[in-house]
Amino acid sequence: MNDPDKDMLEAALADLSLPDGTPLVGSGRIAGLGLSGNRVNLSILTTPAEAPTLATLRDAAEARLRTLPGVSNAFVVLTAETPAAAKAPPQLGTPKSAPKPAPKADPLAAIRHVVAVASGKGGVGKSTTTVNLALGLAAQGLKVGVLDADIYGPSLPTLLGLHGKPQANGRKLVPMQAYGLRAMSMGFLVDPETAMVWRGPMIMSAITQMMADVDWGALDVLLVDMPPGTGDAQLALAQGTRLSGAVIVSTPQDLSLIDARRGITMFRKVDVPILGIVENMAHFICPDCGGSHAIFGQGGAQAEADRLGVPFLGAVPLTMDLRAASDAGQPITARDPDGPLGRLYQNMARSLLAGLTPNLRANGPTLT
Numbered sequence: 001m002n003d004p005d006k007d008m009l010e011a012a013l014a015d016l017s018l019p020d021g022t023p024l025v026g027s028g029r030i031a032g033l034g035l036s037g038n039r040v041n042l043s044i045l046t047t048p049a050e051a052p053t054l055a056t057l058r059d060a061a062e063a064r065l066r067t068l069p070g071v072s073n074a075f076v077v078l079t080a081e082t083p084a085a086a087k088a089p090p091q092l093g094t095p096k097s098a099p100k101p102a103p104k105a106d107p108l109a110a111i112r113h114v115v116a117v118a119s120g121k122g123g124v125g126k127s128t129t130t131v132n133l134a135l136g137l138a139a140q141g142l143k144v145g146v147l148d149a150d151i152y153g154p155s156l157p158t159l160l161g162l163h164g165k166p167q168a169n170g171r172k173l174v175p176m177q178a179y180g181l182r183a184m185s186m187g188f189l190v191d192p193e194t195a196m197v198w199r200g201p202m203i204m205s206a207i208t209q210m211m212a213d214v215d216w217g218a219l220d221v222l223l224v225d226m227p228p229g230t231g232d233a234q235l236a237l238a239q240g241t242r243l244s245g246a247v248i249v250s251t252p253q254d255l256s257l258i259d260a261r262r263g264i265t266m267f268r269k270v271d272v273p274i275l276g277i278v279e280n281m282a283h284f285i286c287p288d289c290g291g292s293h294a295i296f297g298q299g300g301a302q303a304e305a306d307r308l309g310v311p312f313l314g315a316v317p318l319t320m321d322l323r324a325a326s327d328a329g330q331p332i333t334a335r336d337p338d339g340p341l342g343r344l345y346q347n348m349a350r351s352l353l354a355g356l357t358p359n360l361r362a363n364g365p366t367l368t
């Protein structure tokens, strides 16, 4: 069945070619092309070695797509498929002393700490934790950003009550703002259905590029809501992003803890320090009787943290208030900063900061 949008988009790209003359449409290089509201997202497969030669094509594609009726903006992402492909083939006859290409400027240079929030499995409260910890950090006077790298199920827009799309300023996207946080979601750029079939390195390169294409400004901490699990996408992200550390979110059940352990092992493998474990849905606070019930058992994450020698940041109860606040796009730490949950997240943020503090203290937080 024909998709009229796709036909229109492909028609706009019809006369564009790859550097070797192959027409782009039909080359098998289009990993995703779609209309999302009045924005077009296009992903072109490439290798890091080849990517610079595709800059002109990328600009031309953006220009063509932007002129289409009903389209206000277009974003073209170059994504690399495999790390092996990323290596340029050895050049025969190249002298050993050939000058190395100048290292690229770190697009995240103005961000002091990039911290991953990860979980071994989905649905344990990773996004809820990311947003509330970010607000807890902001309450300490830090400049904080949140990046929703969970392209399979982006949820930051809902959690932060963000509507609409980020604006572009030249080639850079301006992060959205909510409750004093700067926020960006992969969901704005990549259609989750497209991303579903992407393998790790492709996700990694799309995310790295998105980080570079976002005008974050100076940040003390950027919290990254990782895709759930410990597959190659997560490994590629852990490896390829300049992470100061990772926070692991787990529920108290044994099964969830086994997954959390896998997450910890993965980060340790790539030398990313674990800044702490958050136990979520630790116990149920009954709205009727006010009693606390340990539905999933108790103390599992704390014991696991002790066993593994990583900091335990705290235990968050399962409460209707927290869920209702999240669903309403008003995270509990913003809605009720002095309530028990708001204070809990701020305490956890302080403990998290303690793991990062040497660096932050040395430079002083960027308070303005």
Ligand SMILES: Nc1ncnc2c1ncn2[C@@H]1O[C@H](COP(=O)(O)OP(=O)(O)OP(=O)(O)O)[C@@H](O)[C@H]1O
Pocket: 119, 121, 122, 123, 124, 125, 126, 127, 128, 129, 150, 153, 155, 228, 280, 281, 282, 316, 317, 318, 319, 320, 322, 323, 324, 326, 327
């Ligand atoms: N402590 C809590 N008390 C009550 N509800 C919670 C709590 N933590 C999370 N939730 C709810 O559980 C659901 C899943 O949480 P969340 O989206 O944060 O998990 P996730 O790990 O990011 O999930 P996914 O893997 O789908 O991205 C949401 O509806 C959220 O509001």
Ligand SMILES: [Mg+2]
Pocket: 126, 127, 128, 150, 153, 155, 225
């Ligand atoms: Mg999530």
